[in-house]
Amino acid sequence: MAQPYPAHWEADVVLRDGGTAHIRPMSPDDRDRLVRMHARLSDQTIYFRFFAFHRLLSDKEVERFTRVDHVDRIALIAVVGEEMIGVVRCERVSPGEAEVAFVIEDAHQARGLGSVFLEHLAAAARERGIGRFVADVLPNNRKMINVFQEAGYVVKRDYDDGVTRLEFSLAPTETSTAVTQTREHRAEARSVERLLRPRSVAVVGASRTTRSVGNTVLRHVVAGGFTGAIHPVNPHATEVNGMACFPSVGEIPGDVDLAVIAVPAEQVDAVVVSCAAKNVRGLVVMSAGFAETGPAGRDRQLRLVRAARANGMRVVGPSSFGLINTEPDVSLNASLSPTMPDTGRVGFFSQSGGLGIALLERVVRRGLGLSTFVSAGNRVDLSGNDLMQFWEDDAGTDAVMLYLESVGNARKFSRIARRLARAKPVIVVKSGRFHGAPPQGHVVRETRAPAAAIDALFTQAGVIRVDTIHDMFDVGQLVAHQPLPAGPRVAILGNSDSLGLLAAEACEQAGLDLVGNVVDLGVAALPADFDAALTRALADDRVDSVLVQIIPSLVAEDEDVARVLATAARLGTKTVVATFLGMGGVPAVLRATEGFLAVPSYSTPEDAVRALARVTDYAKWRATPPGALVEPAGVDPVAARAVVTEALAAMPEGAPGVELDHATTAAILVAYGIELWESEPAQQVELAVSAAARLGYPVALKTLAPHLRHRRDLGGVRLDITDEGEMRNAHAVMTERLGPEAAAHLIVQRMAPTGVACVVGSVEDLLFGPVVSFGLGGVATELMGDRAYLIPPLTDADVSALVRSVATAPLLFGHRGAEPVDVAALEDLLARMTRLADDLPEVAELELNPVVVGVSGVAVLSASGRLAHPRVRADRGPRALSG
Numbered sequence: 001m002a003q004p005y006p007a008h009w010e011a012d013v014v015l016r017d018g019g020t021a022h023i024r025p026m027s028p029d030d031r032d033r034l035v036r037m038h039a040r041l042s043d044q045t046i047y048f049r050f051f052a053f054h055r056l057l058s059d060k061e062v063e064r065f066t067r068v069d070h071v072d073r074i075a076l077i078a079v080v081g082e083e084m085i086g087v088v089r090c091e092r093v094s095p096g097e098a099e100v101a102f103v104i105e106d107a108h109q110a111r112g113l114g115s116v117f118l119e120h121l122a123a124a125a126r127e128r129g130i131g132r133f134v135a136d137v138l139p140n141n142r143k144m145i146n147v148f149q150e151a152g153y154v155v156k157r158d159y160d161d162g163v164t165r166l167e168f169s170l171a172p173t174e175t176s177t178a179v180t181q182t183r184e185h186r187a188e189a190r191s192v193e194r195l196l197r198p199r200s201v202a203v204v205g206a207s208r209t210t211r212s213v214g215n216t217v218l219r220h221v222v223a224g225g226f227t228g229a230i231h232p233v234n235p236h237a238t239e240v241n242g243m244a245c246f247p248s249v250g251e252i253p254g255d256v257d258l259a260v261i262a263v264p265a266e267q268v269d270a271v272v273v274s275c276a277a278k279n280v281r282g283l284v285v286m287s288a289g290f291a292e293t294g295p296a297g298r299d300r301q302l303r304l305v306r307a308a309r310a311n312g313m314r315v316v317g318p319s320s321f322g323l324i325n326t327e328p329d330v331s332l333n334a335s336l337s338p339t340m341p342d343t344g345r346v347g348f349f350s351q352s353g354g355l356g357i358a359l360l361e362r363v364v365r366r367g368l369g370l371s372t373f374v375s376a377g378n379r380v381d382l383s384g385n386d387l388m389q390f391w392e393d394d395a396g397t398d399a400v401m402l403y404l405e406s407v408g409n410a411r412k413f414s415r416i417a418r419r420l421a422r423a424k425p426v427i428v429v430k431s432g433r434f435h436g437a438p439p440q441g442h443v444v445r446e447t448r449a450p451a452a453a454i455d456a457l458f459t460q461a462g463v464i465r466v467d468t469i470h471d472m473f474d475v476g477q478l479v480a481h482q483p484l485p486a487g488p489r490v491a492i493l494g495n496s497d498s499l500g501l502l503a504a505e506a507c508e509q510a511g512l513d514l515v516g517n518v519v520d521l522g523v524a525a526l527p528a529d530f531d532a533a534l535t536r537a538l539a540d541d542r543v544d545s546v547l548v549q550i551i552p553s554l555v556a557e558d559e560d561v562a563r564v565l566a567t568a569a570r571l572g573t574k575t576v577v578a579t580f581l582g583m584g585g586v587p588a589v590l591r592a593t594e595g596f597l598a599v600p601s602y603s604t605p606e607d608a609v610r611a612l613a614r615v616t617d618y619a620k621w622r623a624t625p626p627g628a629l630v631e632p633a634g635v636d637p638v639a640a641r642a643v644v645t646e647a648l649a650a651m652p653e654g655a656p657g658v659e660l661d662h663a664t665t666a667a668i669l670v671a672y673g674i675e676l677w678e679s680e681p682a683q684q685v686e687l688a689v690s691a692a693a694r695l696g697y698p699v700a701l702k703t704l705a706p707h708l709r710h711r712r713d714l715g716g717v718r719l720d721i722t723d724e725g726e727m728r729n730a731h732a733v734m735t736e737r738l739g740p741e742a743a744a745h746l747i748v749q750r751m752a753p754t755g756v757a758c759v760v761g762s763v764e765d766l767l768f769g770p771v772v773s774f775g776l777g778g779v780a781t782e783l784m785g786d787r788a789y790l791i792p793p794l795t796d797a798d799v800s801a802l803v804r805s806v807a808t809a810p811l812l813f814g815h816r817g818a819e820p821v822d823v824a825a826l827e828d829l830l831a832r833m834t835r836l837a838d839d840l841p842e843v844a845e846l847e848l849n850p851v852v853v854g855v856s857g858v859a860v861l862s863a864s865g866r867l868a869h870p871r872v873r874a875d876r877g878p879r880a881l882s883g
Helices: 028-040 043-050 059-066 113-127 142-149 174-196 213-223 265-277 295-310 356-366 384-393 410-421 451-460 469-481 497-510 527-539 558-571 605-623 637-649 662-671 685-695 724-738 779-784 796-804 823-839
Strands: 011-014 020-025 073-080 083-094 097-104 132-137 155-160 163-169 200-204 229-233 258-261 282-285 314-316 322-325 332-335 343-350 370-375 399-404 426-430 464-466 489-494 545-550 575-580 699-703 717-721 746-750 755-765 769-776 788-790 843-854 858-860 863-867
Touching: 011 113, 011 174, 011 295, 020 113, 020 295, 028 059, 028 073, 028 083, 043 097, 073 113, 083 113, 097 113, 113 142, 132 142, 142 155, 142 163, 174 282, 174 314, 174 322, 174 370, 174 384, 200 213, 200 332, 213 229, 213 332, 258 265, 265 282, 265 295, 295 314, 343 356, 343 384, 343 469, 356 469, 370 384, 384 399, 384 410, 399 469, 410 426, 410 451, 410 605, 426 451, 426 469, 451 464, 451 788, 464 469, 464 605, 469 605, 489 497, 489 527, 497 545, 497 605, 527 545, 527 558, 545 558, 545 605, 558 575, 575 605, 637 662, 637 823, 637 863, 662 863, 685 699, 685 724, 685 746, 699 724, 717 724, 724 746, 755 823, 769 796, 769 823, 788 796, 796 823, 823 843, 823 858
Parallel strands: 097 132, 200 229, 200 258, 258 282, 282 314, 343 370, 343 399, 399 426, 426 464, 489 545, 545 575
Antiparallel strands: 011 020, 020 073, 073 083, 083 097, 132 163, 155 163, 322 332, 322 370, 699 717, 699 746, 755 769, 755 843, 769 788, 843 858, 843 863
C-alpha cells in the first residue's frame, strides 16, 4: 500500500567538493526532470545503469520510475536548482531484502553523491523493514562498486554471467559510522574553505553612501589587501569608490566565489537567485530583517537557506558581521571591522553580530592575532560545528575560540569538539547560562534539560568553558603561544611581595600547587635579577609553570623586563605567564614575532591564575586517555525495542505519553542486563502479610505515592520488618499516619543489603537527545543539586568521571573509615543505562531510585518512567544539514 509522501526523508547535504544539494523522495511531478537528466547522461553512464545503450526512456518507463509507493519501491533524487542530478532506488524482492540501483549525472559524478545516496536510502529502507540490499553491477563500473565497498558495511561479492552481485546488511556498524563521520568532516570542512578562501568577491549593495553597510564592507575588502578580484554590485551606479560597478552578479565577467549581500531584506531573494545562476559558491548575508523580526522574517529566512542550499551555496548570516581571513595569500576582510587583525594562530567564531566590532578591537589591543574570523548572525546555515570541522585540518589554526548564544545540534557539537580538542584547545563562552531562551532569530530545538547539561556537554568534550569574553581572550592568548602545562605545579616570582601573595592565594583557590615560597625580588630588581630567577624556576624539575609578577619600578623599565621574559620563553619548554600590574593589553616585546613565543600578560594576578588553571585542567584532560565506548555484555536492544513498541501501541491516540508500569519497566531493564527488584502490592494488611511470607523476612514496607516516595524521614518507608506481627503493626501505623492516598500505593519488598543509596536517571531531550544523570540519594543532595550529567554516547572514562564528579562521591570510597562500596558494579550499571538511553529515544524519562550500592554488587529497588513517540534526534542517521 502506498504511503503519504515521506517529507521527513528530505535533506540538504554537503558533497565532497563543499557544494550542496537537496535530497528528497521521487514524485510523479519529477517526470520532466527525469527525462531531462537522462538526456544529459553519457552513453557509458546509461550502459552502466541499464546494461544496454538505452538512450530514450519510454512513457511507460518514466511512469514506473516516478510513481513509487515509498514502501516496497523507494526512490530518492538529488536536486541542484530545479534540475535532478541523480536518482537512487530500491525495490523489495523479499520481505527483508531489496535490490538497489543508482544513476548520477556525469557532471556530478566524483562529488561523493553516491555515498550520500546510499546513507539516505539505507535509512529509508530500514524504516520500511528492509534490512538488506543486493545490487547487480557491471564489473567495469568501478565507481559504483566502490560506493558499496567503501561504505563500511560487510559486503559479499559474487560474479556470475558477466555481472557482479553485491550483498550486504544495512545494520550500521562501527566502521560504517566512522566512514560517514569522516566523509561528513571532509565535506563540511571543504564547504567552509570555499567561503574563507575565495578567489573573487562580489559586494552586492555597494552603495556610494560612505556610512552604508555595502560601502563600508567594500572599503574594508580593498583596504585589507584582498588578493583576488573585487566586484561592486549596484544597479544604480556605474562606479563605487573608484571601482567599476556591475548592475547584477550575473553581469560580472568570470567566476564569483563569494557574494557579500548588503541590501534590504526584501531584496535578498532576488539576489540569491542571481547568485545561483552565476554558480556563486557562498553567501555572507549582512542584511537584517529576518527571523529576529517575527513570523514574516522567519519565512524569509527559511526561503533564503532553502534557495541557497538547493543551488549549491552555503550561507553565513543573515545579520552577519562578516568574515575575515588573515592568511597573506588571501588577506580578506569582508566584515564591518575597520581593523584587520594581525595574522595569528587562533580561529574565532561569534554568533553575535552586534558584539563583532568590540570583540575584534579586543583582539587587536591584546596582540592576539587571528587566522580566521566568522560572525554567524542568525546562524541559519553555517555554524560553529562547520567551523570546527574546518579548523581541525587548518594548518594555520592552533586554537579555537567560540562565542555561542545557542547550540543548534548539541550531539554533533559534542562529537566534533571532542575530536578537535584532542589536538587543539577549544575555548567557549556560552551566553544564556541563567536565561535559557535563544536570541531572536536563532531557530533551535527546545530544551528542558537543566543548565548543568550544557556544562556536562562541554566538560566531556574537553572544551575550556569560560564565563566571560574577557576570560576567553585571557585563555586564548595563553594557549595560542605557550606550551601546555605538564601539571599543576606553579612557581611565582616578581618584584612585589603583596602581588605574590595575591597570586599564591589565587593558585590555592584554583587548585594549583605552589612550589616553594613566592620569590620576591624586591622593587629594586633589575632585568638581570628577573632573568636569573626565571632561569632557576624553569630549570626546576618540580615546576610545571611560572608566573612572573611585575609592578612599575623606578629602577627597571617594563620593556627591559618584558624582553627578558620573551627570551626565556623562547628558550624554555615550560609555560610562562606574566602580570604587568594595571597594564591593558600585552607589552609589544611580548607579542608573537618571528622566532619568539609570546608571553601572555595580564593586568591582575587573579586573571593570570584563572587562565592558567583552566589551561592546566585542559592539559590534564588531553593527557588522559579518552577510553573506549561502553559496550556492556548481555545487552539485547531488539528485545527492549519490542517491549517499547508494544507499550506504545497500547497508548491512547493523542496521548503525550504513557507511564511505565513495573512489569514493562522490568522487561526493558532486563534486556540491558539490569535486574529490577521484585515488589508486591500491599494496599491491605493481608496482602502485605502474604507478600512478606512469599518474599521472605526481613522485608521493607514503603509507599510509592509521589510526594512520599523514598522519604523515610516522612514515614514513607519502614525497613527491617522481621515477622508477621511487625508487619501488621507497621501497616496499621503507616496507613493511619499517611492517609488513604499513600496507603493505596503501599508495596512490600525484600530488604536490600547495606550500602550507599544512589539515583540514576535519563531524560530524552529535544536538543540534547539522551541526558544521563547520577547522584547520591537523600534530601540533602537534592537540596544542594548534587547531580552530575553526561550526554551519550559515553566512554568508560566518561562513566568513571561521572561517578567521581558529584560532591558526595567520597561516600562511595570509604569516607571516614567506612568500607568502600562496589564502584565497578555501579559503573557497569551506568554503562547499561547509557546504552539503554542511547538506543531507545522512546524512553522519555527513566529513573532508578534507589540504587543501593553495596560492598559487592548493586540493587535496583525501584524504577519509574514514561514512554513517548520521539522526534527524530539530531545527529542520528545519514548526513544532513540542520534546519
